[in-house]
Amino acid sequence: MNVAHPLLEVYPRLYQHYGPQGWWPGEGPLDVVIGAILTQAAAWRNVELALRNLKAANCWSLEAIRQLPPDDLAAIIRPSGYFNAKARKLQAFANHVHHHHGGDLAAFLNQDAGALREELLSIHGIGPETADDIVLYAAGQPSFVIDAYTRRILGRLGLAPANPKAGYAEYQSLFHRSLPPDAGLFNEYHALLDRHAKERCGKTPRCAGCCLREVCSTGQRSDALTLQD
Ligand code: SF4
Numbered sequence: 001m002n003v004a005h006p007l008l009e010v011y012p013r014l015y016q017h018y019g020p021q022g023w024w025p026g027e028g029p030l031d032v033v034i035g036a037i038l039t040q041a042a043a044w045r046n047v048e049l050a051l052r053n054l055k056a057a058n059c060w061s062l063e064a065i066r067q068l069p070p071d072d073l074a075a076i077i078r079p080s081g082y083f084n085a086k087a088r089k090l091q092a093f094a095n096h097v098h099h100h101h102g103g104d105l106a107a108f109l110n111q112d113a114g115a116l117r118e119e120l121l122s123i124h125g126i127g128p129e130t131a132d133d134i135v136l137y138a139a140g141q142p143s144f145v146i147d148a149y150t151r152r153i154l155g156r157l158g159l160a161p162a163n164p165k166a167g168y169a170e171y172q173s174l175f176h177r178s179l180p181p182d183a184g185l186f187n188e189y190h191a192l193l194d195r196h197a198k199e200r201c202g203k204t205p206r207c208a209g210c211c212l213r214e215v216c217s218t219g220q221r222s223d224a225l226t227l228q229d
Contacts, residue, residue, distance in 0.1 A: 005178035005179075006157070006159055007159065007174070007175065007179060008178065008179065010159075011179075011185070011189050011192070013212055013215070014192040014195075015188065015192060018192055018195050021188060021195060023137060023188075023190070023191040024137035024138075024187075026051070029105055029106070029109055029138040029139070031051070032133065032138035033105070033134055033138055034054065034090065035051060036130045036133035036137070036138075037086060037089050037126070037130060038051070038077060038086055038090075039080075040082070040086070040125075040130060042080045042081045042082075046079045046080050047079075047080050049079035049080070050076070050077040050078070050079045050080035053079065054076055054077065057076050059076060062094040062097055062098065062103060062105060063094070063098070063103060065090050065091060065094045066094040070084075070087050070088065071087075073087040073091065074086075085125070088124065088125065089124060089126070092123055092124035092125055093123055093125070096119075096123045110139070111139075113135055113142065113143055116134075116139055116141070117131050117135050117143060128168045128169070129145060129168070131143075132146070132172070136183060136186055136190070140183050142181040142182060142183040142186045143172075143186070144172050144189075145186075145190045146172050147190075149194050149197030150193050150194075150197075152197060152201065153212075156201060156205060156217070156218040156219075157215065157216045157218070158216070158218070159174070161174060207219040
């Protein structure tokens with residue numbers, strides 16, 4: 001008999017509780033790429049300010065980003081933090097697409113997911129999480145995004161990899177082995193985990209009334225402690 005992987009039980013509970021999340025917030029692949037770089041170590045509300053500045057400054061194309069003096073670009077994206085480093089990263093991305101794909105972002109994204117991810121990882125400033133944001137939310141291909149929220153929730157659910165030193169690839173492989181390779185599912189699942197971490201399973205989890213409590217080892221333990229009181 002096939003037993004459903006616990007990750008398949010978590011998803012419908014989150015979806016039923018929170019509903020569709022409508023990610024990626026923005027207006028298309030360019031929004032995703034720029035947002036994915038600017039959101040590194042930054043709250044989304046600050047990224048939105050930087051995105052707004054870029055649009056207001058008529059700097060809303062890879063070519064415009066490429067042509068701008070680095071200091072000017074850094075000043076425009078200042079609200080996102082680490083603005084000098086992020087200006088270098090945006091220009092590295094824009095230069096890569098210019099030199100290897102004639103500046104055609106759609107052509108760059110229209111590759112097999114594995115090849116696209118590898119190429120993204122070769123660009124300055126793009127690590128696994130940013131690469132997967134772009135593969136999933138800009139190219140629409142199934143590559144699960146792992147972030148600190150995902151690790152925290154998996155740990156509390158009792159579903160984290162057995163190796164305490166497990167890295168990004170091991171967490172991602174859990175999802176890739178357990179779920180069908182469906183970009184829509186990966187898109188929604190990652191967004192729901194982020195919502196759940198922000199609203200319920202924060203640094204101090206609020207287990208009472210949590211939609212995952214029945215399938216969560218931390219939630220079950222807090223039930224047992226409550227009964228002993
Ligand atoms: S039951 Fe508690 S620890 Fe488990 S997911 Fe919910 S809030 Fe987090």
